[in-house]
Amino acid sequence: MLRETERRKENGESVRAIARDFEVDESSLRARLKRGFEVQCLGRFKRIFSAEQEQQLAEHCVEMDQRFYGLTRKMFRKMAYEFAEANHIKHKFNIQTRLAGHDWTQSFLKKT
Numbered sequence: 001m002l003r004e005t006e007r008r009k010e011n012g013e014s015v016r017a018i019a020r021d022f023e024v025d026e027s028s029l030r031a032r033l034k035r036g037f038e039v040q041c042l043g044r045f046k047r048i049f050s051a052e053q054e055q056q057l058a059e060h061c062v063e064m065d066q067r068f069y070g071l072t073r074k075m076f077r078k079m080a081y082e083f084a085e086a087n088h089i090k091h092k093f094n095i096q097t098r099l100a101g102h103d104w105t106q107s108f109l110k111k112t
Contacts, residue, residue: 001022005018009033015029048091048093055081060079076100078098081099
């Protein structure tokens with residue numbers, strides 16, 4: 001829906017017509033177009049890494065695998081912690097063990 005809406009908007013179609021075609025409220029569509037379609041934060045937990053940073057982590061894991069240096073989960077958790085520290089990203093990873101959490105790792109693997 002996002003790409004289609006943006007494409008139609010660029011072609012000069014009105015937001016009202018687009019909203020009518022998608023059967024959504026016009027004011028809601030205008031707000032989404034103004035704010036953007038990416039979900040900022042749902043629930044009480046905030047994202048640690050942006051989508052771009054998560055993509056970088058995923059690409060790095062794939063590169064390591066292609067070089068026949070697969071990562072264990074523990075190695076990946078350590079790498080994620082070090083990535084956050086190196087980029088001065090606020091996180092709630094375990095400072096004593098210097099590892100990302102199990103839950104964060106599990107959700108990251110589900111997303112990628």
